[in-house]
Amino acid sequence: MEWYLPVIWAALIGTAVVMYVILDGFDLGIGILFPFARNEIERDQMMRSIAPFWDGNETWLVLGGGGLLVAFPRAYAVIMPALYLPVIVMLLSLVFRGVAFEFRTVSHSKTWLSVAFATGSTLAAFSQGVILGGLIEGIPVRDGAFSGGSFDWATPFAVLCGLSLIAGYGLLGATWLVMKTEGAIAERARGQAKVLLLTVLVFMVAVSIWTPIAEPRIAARWFSLPNFYFLWPVPMVTALTAYLTWRWIAAGRDVPPFLATIALFLLGFLGLAISNFPYLVPPSLTVWDTAAAPASQIFMLLGTLFLLPIVLGYVGFIYWLFRGKVREGESYH
Amino acid sequence: MDLDPVLLARLQFAFTIIFHIIFPSFTIGLSAYIATLGVVWLRSGNDRYQQLMRFWTKIFAVSFAMGVVSGIVLSYQFGTNWSRFSVMVGNVVGPLIGYEVLSAFFLEATFLGVLLFGFNRVPPWLYVLSAAIVAAGTATSAFWILSANSWMQTPTGHELHGGIAYPADWLAIIFNPSFPYRFAHMLNAAYLTTGFVVLAVGARYLVAGQHIEEGRTMLRMAIGLTAILAPLQLLLGDQHGLNTLQHQPIKVAAMEAHWDGSKPGDFHIFAWPDETAGVNRYALSIPHGSSLILTHHMNGLFPGLNSVPPSDRPPVKMVFFGFRIMIAIGFFMIAAALFGAFLWWRGTLFEARWYLRVMAHCWWIGFVAVIAGWIVTETGRQPWIVAGILRTADATSPVPAATIAGTLALFVIAYGVVFSFGIYYINRLIAQGPTGALAQETGQFSANPISAARDAGRAAVRRT
Numbered sequence: 001m002e003w004y005l006p007v008i009w010a011a012l013i014g015t016a017v018v019m020y021v022i023l024d025g026f027d028l029g030i031g032i033l034f035p036f037a038r039n040e041i042e043r044d045q046m047m048r049s050i051a052p053f054w055d056g057n058e059t060w061l062v063l064g065g066g067g068l069l070v071a072f073p074r075a076y077a078v079i080m081p082a083l084y085l086p087v088i089v090m091l092l093s094l095v096f097r098g099v100a101f102e103f104r105t106v107s108h109s110k111t112w113l114s115v116a117f118a119t120g121s122t123l124a125a126f127s128q129g130v131i132l133g134g135l136i137e138g139i140p141v142r143d144g145a146f147s148g149g150s151f152d153w154a155t156p157f158a159v160l161c162g163l164s165l166i167a168g169y170g171l172l173g174a175t176w177l178v179m180k181t182e183g184a185i186a187e188r189a190r191g192q193a194k195v196l197l198l199t200v201l202v203f204m205v206a207v208s209i210w211t212p213i214a215e216p217r218i219a220a221r222w223f224s225l226p227n228f229y230f231l232w233p234v235p236m237v238t239a240l241t242a243y244l245t246w247r248w249i250a251a252g253r254d255v256p257p258f259l260a261t262i263a264l265f266l267l268g269f270l271g272l273a274i275s276n277f278p279y280l281v282p283p284s285l286t287v288w289d290t291a292a293a294p295a296s297q298i299f300m301l302l303g304t305l306f307l308l309p310i311v312l313g314y315v316g317f318i319y320w321l322f323r324g325k326v327r328e329g330e331s332y333h
Numbered sequence: 334m335d336l337d338p339v340l341l342a343r344l345q346f347a348f349t350i351i352f353h354i355i356f357p358s359f360t361i362g363l364s365a366y367i368a369t370l371g372v373v374w375l376r377s378g379n380d381r382y383q384q385l386m387r388f389w390t391k392i393f394a395v396s397f398a399m400g401v402v403s404g405i406v407l408s409y410q411f412g413t414n415w416s417r418f419s420v421m422v423g424n425v426v427g428p429l430i431g432y433e434v435l436s437a438f439f440l441e442a443t444f445l446g447v448l449l450f451g452f453n454r455v456p457p458w459l460y461v462l463s464a465a466i467v468a469a470g471t472a473t474s475a476f477w478i479l480s481a482n483s484w485m486q487t488p489t490g491h492e493l494h495g496g497i498a499y500p501a502d503w504l505a506i507i508f509n510p511s512f513p514y515r516f517a518h519m520l521n522a523a524y525l526t527t528g529f530v531v532l533a534v535g536a537r538y539l540v541a542g543q544h545i546e547e548g549r550t551m552l553r554m555a556i557g558l559t560a561i562l563a564p565l566q567l568l569l570g571d572q573h574g575l576n577t578l579q580h581q582p583i584k585v586a587a588m589e590a591h592w593d594g595s596k597p598g599d600f601h602i603f604a605w606p607d608e609t610a611g612v613n614r615y616a617l618s619i620p621h622g623s624s625l626i627l628t629h630h631m632n633g634l635f636p637g638l639n640s641v642p643p644s645d646r647p648p649v650k651m652v653f654f655g656f657r658i659m660i661a662i663g664f665f666m667i668a669a670a671l672f673g674a675f676l677w678w679r680g681t682l683f684e685a686r687w688y689l690r691v692m693a694h695c696w697w698i699g700f701v702a703v704i705a706g707w708i709v710t711e712t713g714r715q716p717w718i719v720a721g722i723l724r725t726a727d728a729t730s731p732v733p734a735a736t737i738a739g740t741l742a743l744f745v746i747a748y749g750v751v752f753s754f755g756i757y758y759i760n761r762l763i764a765q766g767p768t769g770a771l772a773q774e775t776g777q778f779s780a781n782p783i784s785a786a787r788d789a790g791r792a793a794v795r796r797t
Contacts, residue, residue, distance in 0.1 A: 016382050037557045051448035055401060059442045066408045070431035073423025080419075081730040087413055088740045090344025092747050096344045099751050100403040102395045106758040126512070150736040293424040300428040307435040315439070318446050321454055 004290040009071035016067050020060035020260050029056045029173020031121020034043035041072055041183050049180040049326045070300050075280040075290035080145045082139040083131050083153055096120035124164040125169045133161030138283045164203035171196040175258040182325050193249050201242050218275045238267045336734035339726045342414040349406050352748050358703045363526025364391050364468035371461030384423030388767035392759050394449050399755050416730035421723050422498045425491050426481050475520055483512035486717045487580045492777035510580055514573035521566050526699025528559040533696035534763055536689040544766040559670035563645045578627055582636040584713035589623045589654040594637030598623030606649040655708040661796040662702040721782030
């Protein structure tokens with residue numbers, strides 16, 4: 001029990017994080033692509049394609065971060081102070097992104113709010129990448145507490161991860177637009193998706209080369225035998241998925257490019273999990289080191305097993321309710 | 334300059350949570366009001382209720398967004414600035430917050446999508462049901478958050494090993510001694526706060542001579558609600574106070590600025606507590622008043638601040654004045670609501686211009702009372718972050734003072750800008766009124782929504 005309970009929770013938190021990255025990924029992607037819209041009608045269309053969903057999507061961030069408090073309080077208590085500034089910047093960016101949605105319908109000065117929306121989205125994406133990069137590079141811990149400085153996370157690798165996530169979310173946003181809009185926006189999004197796909201691939205390769213070189217533990221995980229025999233399919237499948245994504249975008253398909261992009265993200269996440277498991281706070285604290293008391297994990301688990309499927313159910317319902325292309329003439333509120 | 338990281342962390346949390354509480358105080362009540370309007374619409378078939386529902390939903394959206402983004406800040410701040418708190422009591426508090434997210438937050442955030450955008454996609458019964466679900470979600474959020482916060486005030490159901498709290502009895506944890514009182518008091522406060530906003534908006538329209546029918550409807554509904562809830566809040570508050578006396582007597586001592594527990598307590602209408610000397614200056618008091626309220630006896634005794642060393646006392650002035658402000662507003666609410674009910678009974682409510690003028694300017698009173706009350710309960714718990722278990726000064730994160738000062742400045746600037754605009758936009762929505770041209774899109778598919786909205790907006794501005 002003491003062994004597998006933290007593992008189950010690691011899987012649940014991981015699922016929450018993946019859900020967040022994909023769902024808010026395309027929301028933030030729309031914000032990242034916002035500056036490329038030509039006029040107010042297009043910007044409106046882009047907003048309307050995500051407006052019913054963004055609030056629920058962002059909730060997965062609370063489940064992922066708050067979930068860390070629930071299941072792994074010692075990891076939460078180390079990671080948050082260690083990545084203090086990127087976390088705060090992310091939160092403030094999300095504040096601006098979130099209110100920009102609602103203020104835009106009321107305001108006369110849409111320009112400022114479009115700037116807030118685009119900047120907030122881009123900065124939130126960048127901060128999340130920096131958080132990821134900072135986490136992968138490892139966090140110094142002494143006596144169970146963070147023992148480093150306020151700017152430890154500020155490295156070239158973290159910047160690389162930040163830029164990668166901007167491109168990645170941009171790709172999610174672009175393929176979402178291909179799926180949910182028509183006309184000029186959809187066509188432009190198709191072109192943007194191609195560019196972003198290539199960019200994401202370059203970044204993925206860069207990160208995949210950098211991490212084993214920079215972190216010997218990751219190199220050992222991937223390249224030692226017999227691990228390598230099991231793990232080499234992962235980059236192969238990723239390459240294949242990327243190729244299929246390209247083909248589907250080019251072939252004018254609406255839905256498959258978005259689904260394939262999700263698959264790319266899942267594969268990227270899988271790679272991260274393979275590199276770092278069981279370390280929740282690399283390089284020193286595992287999921288077992290940082291787990292909450294079993295009584296707490298069990299109490300939360302029982303409720304989660306009941307509630308999470310319900311949550312997924314009504315989230316699915318909402319996406320079904322607002323299925324199809326954004327309709328011309330269907331107004332906000 | 335030597336900055337105290339603990340003080341900065343407290344200031345940052347206080348700042349962000351005070352901003353946050355404004356929005357749930359409004360959205361809990363407003364979502365219930367919107368659902369009520371929906372039910373009345375379905376049962377009466379009267380389109381005015383549907384218009385009012387759509388009108389308040391727009392305002393709800395703006396407020397809810399600000400509540401969400403400021404709430405996410407708090408859920409991460411437990412880690413960024415209070416990491417030792419997270420380690421010491423995370424086993425207990427964590428799941429309570431976790432249940433809030435899973436059973437409430439997701440619910441409200443998801444079904445809000447239907448409420449804001451789904452009017453043309455779902456049948457009316459599902460639309461109103463979505464409103465009810467959002468209202469239930471907000472109340473459920475309040476349940477879990479108040480449970481977690483109440484455990485910090487009256488911790489039970491746990492065991493301590495090496496200073497770390499482990500859960501022993503979840504029912505005792507969730508339904509800890511102060512929870513029922515604090516939950517009832519806060520939930521009622523939320524409905525009251527919204528009631529006075531709706532009252533103010535209705536009054537404003539009648540004074541301006543615009544949207545008269547809608548204004549009258551809102552006035553009637555709001556006075557009906559507040560006439561019941563305002564006196565109820567006094568009762569709930571009294572019970573809450575007695576419960577606090579039992580479990581957190583020093584907090585009550587600070588609320589009353591009661592220093593010497595060996596004598597009965599006077600009720601100070603005004604006083605200036607001198608915390609160094611341990612006396613109250615310039616006191617305007619009702620003799621034995623506090624003893625009467627707290628013990629129901631003229632000469633009843635209750636613990637004074639002197640019964641504990643200064644290091645175990647909360648900041649007296651903040652708690653004392655916060656309490657006075659809260660109950661002053663509470664009594665004003667009772668008077669205003671009952672007087673409004675009286676005027677309504679006499680049939681002179683809609684012509685009582687001076688009453689309407691005053692109430693139109695009183696939209697903010699609930700918010701001030703809520704903030705004052707939260708300052709009383711949270712500051713009154715100091716120096717403990719979890720009463721008797723963990724001191725605030727021992728609960729912070731290993732983050733340098735300068736870094737916290739930097740982020741505090743960012744929060745003050747960002748929140749100042751964002752929330753100022755939020756209130757400005759809500760005010761503009763109210764000024765446009767329930768029959769603003771934007772409401773005309775019901776069931777219509779206009780060819781060019783942007784220019785239609787622009788023209789409608791211009792027309793609305795010209796009308797107001």
